[in-house]
Structures are given as structure tokens and as C-alpha cells.
Amino acid sequence: MKIIDGKLISAAVKERVAKSVEQLKEQGVTVGLAVIIVGEDPASKVYVKNKKKACEALGIISEEYALPENTTQKELLDLIHELNNKKSINGILCQLPLPHHLDEKIIINSISPQKDVDAFHPYNVGRIMIGDYDFVPCTPAGIMEMLAYENIEVEGKRCVVIGRSNIVGKPMGMLLLHKNGTVTVCHSKTKDLKDICLQADILVAAVGRPKFVTQDMVREGAVVIDVGIHRTPNGLCGDVDFENVSKKVSVITPVPGGVGPMTIAMLMQNTLTAAKRQNNIDG
Ligand code: NAP
Numbered sequence: 001m002k003i004i005d006g007k008l009i010s011a012a013v014k015e016r017v018a019k020s021v022e023q024l025k026e027q028g029v030t031v032g033l034a035v036i037i038v039g040e041d042p043a044s045k046v047y048v049k050n051k052k053k054a055c056e057a058l059g060i061i062s063e064e065y066a067l068p069e070n071t072t073q074k075e076l077l078d079l080i081h082e083l084n085n086k087k088s089i090n091g092i093l094c095q096l097p098l099p100h101h102l103d104e105k106i107i108i109n110s111i112s113p114q115k116d117v118d119a120f121h122p123y124n125v126g127r128i129m130i131g132d133y134d135f136v137p138c139t140p141a142g143i144m145e146m147l148a149y150e151n152i153e154v155e156g157k158r159c160v161v162i163g164r165s166n167i168v169g170k171p172m173g174m175l176l177l178h179k180n181g182t183v184t185v186c187h188s189k190t191k192d193l194k195d196i197c198l199q200a201d202i203l204v205a206a207v208g209r210p211k212f213v214t215q216d217m218v219r220e221g222a223v224v225i226d227v228g229i230h231r232t233p234n235g236l237c238g239d240v241d242f243e244n245v246s247k248k249v250s251v252i253t254p255v256p257g258g259v260g261p262m263t264i265a266m267l268m269q270n271t272l273t274a275a276k277r278q279n280n281i282d283g
Helices: 006-026 042-058 073-084 104-110 122-129 138-149 169-178 193-198 259-278
Strands: 032-038 061-067 091-094 158-162 182-186 202-205 223-226 230-232 235-237
Touching: 006 042, 006 138, 006 259, 032 042, 032 073, 032 259, 042 061, 042 259, 061 073, 073 091, 073 104, 091 259, 122 169, 138 169, 138 223, 138 259, 158 169, 158 193, 169 182, 169 202, 182 193
Parallel strands: 032 061, 032 091, 158 182, 158 202, 202 223
Antiparallel strands: 230 235
């Protein structure tokens, strides 16, 4: 049984990005990311801090816009409009969730698709659907990067994704499909979930329930990717009962140290791609 080391793979991605950022600098092109956070959500604050740190380590310029909880929709839209037009900013990310009085859909739709490094804008979602895309939401992108790094073939495999969120489950299913996997996406109304999971060569758990995937739900020798992150009194755990499932599978990602570190690395990758596209640079 192999435990995939997300820290190691994310470090390799970051190194690759840092090198490209350096090369762009030599051509007089800088790479910049704007991160907007509204309100005081503690988890969001940690995510934003980590994103800023990653930018600094990779030579990407980061601008943080920390707005008060009572920011109006117009104020936020005005800021996004300004950043859409700001030449030194290549990527714009608005940390979710937003306070309830702000309309997430309107805010996401207002970000220029060319700067939408989270890939949440309907334009980019559509491009993922047809398999012609520059940006993919960072978590599924990170999972595909892990599978490639570990030489795990997707073509012809039975892939089961538990969860159909716009951020993880749906794009994950599409990416596996583009790699010629045979994909089933499950959700809370799925019948016979256990039987479906037992058929999976590659099982991705993005359920948002601690230790939801148990040993009796996985096939001997399967590849199991755990997207979940849960804080418990005993530390972090995922959507998979790692201790018992790991005894049965061939490859598994741990929590922490699995999918989590990949997400920020792929955000850096998307920001680099945005800068290249905006400066008509291939690659
Ligand atoms: P989400 O929006 O809450 O979606 C959860 C999905 O799981 C939904 O599609 C839901 O089905 C499905 N589900 C819930 N209970 C189920 C059940 N009993 N049987 C089958 N399906 C069930 O969550 P998310 O944003 O995709 O995130 C999922 C997990 O990943 C969370 O733990 C989150 O914290 C974590 N996460 C981690 C990262 C990372 O970087 N590692 C990034 C993003 C998210 P319905 O659609 O029918 O409700």
C-alpha cells in the first residue's frame, strides 16, 4: 500500500511555477494575484494567509483586500471591476463563503473569466465541460496532478466520485472523464452507494462527512483519494476512515498531507497560466 505524499508533490509543482515566474520576470512580465476576503471567518483568514505566503515564496505579487463584514455588494463589485482592469493583477480570487447579504453568484460572475483563477465563472465551467480549458478548480486540478505524478492511469478505469459540488465533485468527474475514465458521480440521493463504490478502481471522496468511506465500501487494491478536511478533538481527519481503508487499498491519500497542500499549489499554477495568457505567452 502506498500513501501519496501531497506535500512532496505540491513542492514539485511550486518549484515548477517558481521557475516559470522567474523566467517571465526576465522577460519583463510580473505575475500578480489579488485575494479578496470579506468579514472575519477564521478558516477563511487562515486560507488567505496561506495563499499570500505561497505567493511570496514563489515570486508572485500578492495583494490582499480585507473588507469589513458590512461591505455592500456595490462596493465589492466596484473593487472587482477595478482589479479586472488592473494590469499588474493577473488573477482574482474572492474567498468563499461570503457574508449572507452578498450574492455569491453575482460576485463570481463579475470576475473577468481571464482572471478567474478559481475557475468558478460559468465561462470557465463551460470550457471545462467541453475539454478546452486554461483553469480548473484548484482541488480537482491538484488531484489530477497527484494521479499523474504517481503514474496512475485513468483511461478505462472505473472512477467513482462521491459528492457533486461545483467546486470539487462535478469538475472532478469531468476531468476523470476527459482522461477516459468511466465515471460515476454519487450524491446524497444515490441508491446503493456501497455497491457503486465497491466497483471503483479510483474512488474520490468529497462528501464533507468525517470517516464516511469505510473499509467495506472499497475494493481490494483500489486507489482512494480523500478530499475531506475535518477538525476533530484528535486532530484533522478526512472523509475516509484512513486507518481501516488503508489496509485494503493499493494507494491512498492521507489527511493532513494529501489533497490539501495540492490546492494552493494549483492556485499558483493557475495564476501563472493567467499571466501567460494575458501576455500572449505559450505554455
Ligand atoms: P459540499 O458542497 O458540502 O458537497 C458535498 C457533497 O457530498 C454533496 O454533493 C452531497 O450530495 C454529497 N453527500 C453528502 N452526504 C452524502 C451521503 N450520505 N451520501 C452520498 N453523498 C453525500 O462539499 P465540498 O465543497 O465538495 O467539499 C467536500 C469536502 O472536501 C469537505 O470536507 C471540504 O471541507 C473538503 N474540501 C477540501 C479541499 C482541500 O483542499 N482538500 C477543498 C475543498 C473542499 P447532495 O449534492 O445531494 O447534497
